[in-house]
Structures are given as structure tokens and as C-alpha cells.
Amino acid sequence: METEKRTQTTAEQITDRDLSEQIKKVTKESHVRAENTELMLSFQRGQVTLQQYKLLLSSLYEIYQVLEEELDRNSNHPGVAPIYFPAELARLEAIEKDLEYFYGQDWRERIVVPAATKRYCHRLRQIGAENPEFLVAHAYTRYLGDLSGGQVLGRIAQKSMGLKSSDGLSFFAFPGVSSPNLFKQLYRSRMNSVELTEEERNGVLEEAVRAFEFNIQVFDDLQKMLNVTEIQNCSTLSKPVKMPQIPGNMTKTTPLLRMVLGLFVALATVSMGIYAF
Ligand code: HEM
Numbered sequence: 001m002e003t004e005k006r007t008q009t010t011a012e013q014i015t016d017r018d019l020s021e022q023i024k025k026v027t028k029e030s031h032v033r034a035e036n037t038e039l040m041l042s043f044q045r046g047q048v049t050l051q052q053y054k055l056l057l058s059s060l061y062e063i064y065q066v067l068e069e070e071l072d073r074n075s076n077h078p079g080v081a082p083i084y085f086p087a088e089l090a091r092l093e094a095i096e097k098d099l100e101y102f103y104g105q106d107w108r109e110r111i112v113v114p115a116a117t118k119r120y121c122h123r124l125r126q127i128g129a130e131n132p133e134f135l136v137a138h139a140y141t142r143y144l145g146d147l148s149g150g151q152v153l154g155r156i157a158q159k160s161m162g163l164k165s166s167d168g169l170s171f172f173a174f175p176g177v178s179s180p181n182l183f184k185q186l187y188r189s190r191m192n193s194v195e196l197t198e199e200e201r202n203g204v205l206e207e208a209v210r211a212f213e214f215n216i217q218v219f220d221d222l223q224k225m226l227n228v229t230e231i232q233n234c235s236t237l238s239k240p241v242k243m244p245q246i247p248g249n250m251t252k253t254t255p256l257l258r259m260v261l262g263l264f265v266a267l268a269t270v271s272m273g274i275y276a277f
Pocket residue numbers: 020023024031034035040041043044140141142144145146148149150153212215
């Protein structure tokens with residue numbers, strides 16, 4: 001007979017055979033690593049810059065575009081239908097609004113994303129086509145994260161960037177969710193209602209760890225992009241100059257950025273030459 005530890009919560013019975021508990025357990029360590037990425041630490045310290053936030057939003061745009069497209073396409077799949085909540089959770093339109101606010105009407109031509117974002121999107125498309133039952137792992141990682149720490153991060157971001165209103169912060173707002181905690185309980189119970197074979201369950205758990213890993217890689221790549229840009233803003237050359245490294249894995253969506261980056265490298269090289277002289 002199965003021995004299941006039961007834990008009473010306010011609105012639901014949770015067992016350690018429940019997907020929601022298992023997924024939380026297996027991603028616990030990854031969550032700590034995600035929280036401790038440089039980008040997330042900037043948020044938590046109230047030091048997030050407009051540039052960091054704009055780059056993050058640009059990557060989130062690409063990620064949610066694919067995630068939500070695959071959820072929509074597979075909305076009748078038995079592994080997706082119970083956790084399909086587009087009216088409550090969909091983020092794409094909110095992100096588009098924020099990007100237009102920060103970059104202007106031609107934001108689609110101006111946003112740049114690192115290669116890690118492309119890899120993340122590629123994986124989402126792949127499982128959307130081959131294993132739609134794994135989509136729950138990605139939906140959980142992003143949406144429940146946004147409904148949890150994301151709420152605090154929104155307020156911190158507003159303060160750090162000195163934004164007077166909520167313009168540019170639609171990403172953090174869930175108008176269709178009146179109580180994030182209650183909604184998370186509902187979402188967990190829906191996750192637990194998904195019928196999975198043992199093999200599929202293990203696949204979902206592995207995919208959840210992978211989903212966190214993709215996010216960590218995106219944050220790290222974004223930070224590398226920012227570090228390259230910061231060199232341009234160095235007004236003093238009193239310290240030894242580190243040559244700017246353009247990450248080889250960076251993917252640009254605009255030729256303009258490629259040109260600007262080329263210019264940074266050239267400028268820094270010339271500056272070093274003058275300094276050495
Ligand atoms: C500044 C960084 C972050 C902070 C401060 C933070 C904080 C939190 C907090 C306080 C919770 C609620 C824990 C609970 O209810 O037991 C939570 C849950 C969660 N977070 Fe984060 N988080 C951060 C980053 C992330 C990132 C980057 C992801 C994923 C990409 C993520 C995914 C999740 C998920 C999926 C949950 C739901 C856990 C569950 O109830 O099963 N978080 N986070």
C-alpha cells in the first residue's frame with residue numbers, strides 16, 4: 001500500500017505524490033540559484049536599472065510569445081487543458097505594452113535577445129510539438145514565479161527605476177487574478193489533476209529543472225550583454241582597461257545593435273591605444 005504523507009493546507013489536501021509538491025521539491029535548489037543570479041540580485045537590492053529591465057522584458061517577450069503560442073495550440077491536450085488559464089495568466093500583451101512604453105512604436109526592430117533566450121524558445125517549440133505534457137513544467141516555472149516573487153519585484157522595479165506611475169510595469173500586473181495566493185492553490189490542484197504515467201511524471205520533473213536552468217542562462221547572458229555596454233559608459237581610464245568581450249553566443253535582432261557594438265569595440269581599442277601612448 002502506498003504510504004503518503006498528508007499535509008493539511010487552508011484550502012486543499014496535498015500529498016507528496018502530488019505533482020505540485022514534487023515539482024517544488026525538485027526545483028528548490030534551482031530556485032535558490034535563480035534568485036542568486038546577478039540580475040535577480042539587482043532586483044532584490046533595489047538596484048535594477050532601466051537598461052537591465054528593458055533587456056529582461058525583451059527576452060521575456062520572446063519566451064512568452066512561444067510559451068503562450070504552444071499552450072494555445074495544445075489547449076485541448078489532456079496534459080495542458082487543466083492548467084490552461086489564458087484570461088488570468090497570459091503575459092504577452094502586457095509585455096508588448098511595456099516594450100512600446102520603453103522603446104517606442106518601433107520596439108519590434110529595437111529589441112535584442114541573447115542566444116540563451118533563443119535556446120529556451122527552441123526547447124519550448126520542441127516540446128510543444130513532441131511532448132505537450134511537458135509544457136506544464138514551463139508554465140509552472142514562469143507563471144507561478146510571476147505570481148510569487150514577481151509581485152514584490154514589480155514594486156521594487158518601480159522604485160529602483162524611479163517610475164512615477166505603473167506605466168511600463170504591466171508585466172507584473174495580473175488584472176484577472178484577484179488573489180495570487182488563492183489562484184496558486186487552484187493552479188496547484190489543477191496540476192495535480194493531470195494524469196501522467198510514471199515516465200511522463202519523471203519527464204515533467206526533469207523539464208521543470210531544465211526550465212529553471214534556461215531562465216538562469218537567460219539572466220546570465222543578459223548580464224553579459226549589459227557588462228559589454230557598461231564599458232561604453234566608463235568616463236575614466238584611471239584603472240586598467242578590460243577589453244570588451246562581445247559574447248560569442250549573443251544573437252541580435254537588429255543590425256543597428258551589431259553596428260553599435262562594433263563601434264564600442266573600436267572606440268575602446270582606440271582609447272586603450274591613446275592611454276597606453
Ligand atoms: C528575485 C528573485 C526571486 C525571488 C525573491 C523569489 C521569491 C519567491 C517567493 C517568495 C516565492 C513563494 C514561495 C512559497 O510560496 O513557498 C516564490 C515562488 C516561486 N518562484 Fe520565485 N523568486 C525569485 C525568482 C524566481 C525565478 C527567476 C523563477 C523562475 C524562473 C521563480 C519561480 C518560482 C516558482 C515557480 C515559484 C512557485 C513555487 C511553488 O509554490 O511551487 N522565482 N519565489
